[in-house]
Amino acid sequence: MEGKTHRKDAQKHGNGLKCQNGHPTLVVRQFELADKPEIEQIIYEGMMEMVADTAFRGLTHHPESLLLYTAMTVVCFVVTMCWWVIVLLPAVVLCGRYFYSRRVINRYLEQSMSTDMGDMEGFYLNSPDRCLWVAVLEGKVVGIVAAVGRQKPGVAVELRRMSVDRNCRRCGVGVALGRKVLEFAVTHGYSRVVLGTTAYLPVAHKLYKRLGFRCVGVTNGYVTPGATGSLLESIFYRVCHHHYSLDVQNSKISD
Numbered sequence: 610m611e612g613k614t615h616r617k618d619a620q621k622h623g624n625g626l627k628c629q630n631g632h633p634t635l636v637v638r639q640f641e642l643a644d645k646p647e648i649e650q651i652i653y654e655g656m657m658e659m660v661a662d663t664a665f666r667g668l669t670h671h672p673e674s675l676l677l678y679t680a681m682t683v684v685c686f687v688v689t690m691c692w693w694v695i696v697l698l699p700a701v702v703l704c705g706r707y708f709y710s711r712r713v714i715n716r717y718l719e720q721s722m723s724t725d726m727g728d729m730e731g732f733y734l735n736s737p738d739r740c741l742w743v744a745v746l747e748g749k750v751v752g753i754v755a756a757v758g759r760q761k762p763g764v765a766v767e768l769r770r771m772s773v774d775r776n777c778r779r780c781g782v783g784v785a786l787g788r789k790v791l792e793f794a795v796t797h798g799y800s801r802v803v804l805g806t807t808a809y810l811p812v813a814h815k816l817y818k819r820l821g822f823r824c825v826g827v828t829n830g831y832v833t834p835g836a837t838g839s840l841l842e843s844i845f846y847r848v849c850h851h852h853y854s855l856d857v858q859n860s861k862i863s864d
Contacts, residue, residue, distance in 0.1 A: 652772055741753065744785060830848075
């Protein structure tokens, strides 16, 4: 009984830890309704960063797309015999990738606001198998993460909504949030923590690996929620979905 009380109190009030540079204490606690505007802002800014990441950095991860764009350029040059096509078409391709990446991600944000992010209290506070935490630094919410138990209890919990204010990265915020999910999984008897990401930024993958996750698969051509599957969208928007997993029963969660 005493152990359960301690776990509930820790979940409610959060854990404190120092940033790596010795600045004020960072606290990870369960979200409150007053946090909603800051949570929405962090989610929005984090997703908007994904636009350029997907449109430009992601291009180097898809050789099939590069081959298609090269073929398009060659065909257009052969048909028109205009050298300026060599310069103009790549610019059009990059603009098209940016446009469709932004459109899909905006639709994904809209979909999120019609599900868990639109009813945080109802989704995360009314079920013992779901929780949403915020990282607070000097009274400001600087990061968020969520845990959602799979329908079959005791098997896996999914790490969701991981996002950190870009001004507060590299000081342990992501690690603190991730550990909170791992603690949640252990406390609730889950055997694994899983997550999926379409991020191409190396720092995101380094964070998950630092927490102990390993990549167990990659889906090339992942259909992002909010995508329509139109021809032009298929040409200009293509992402890889990395699947990560961690066996919490055999891992050590260190402070």
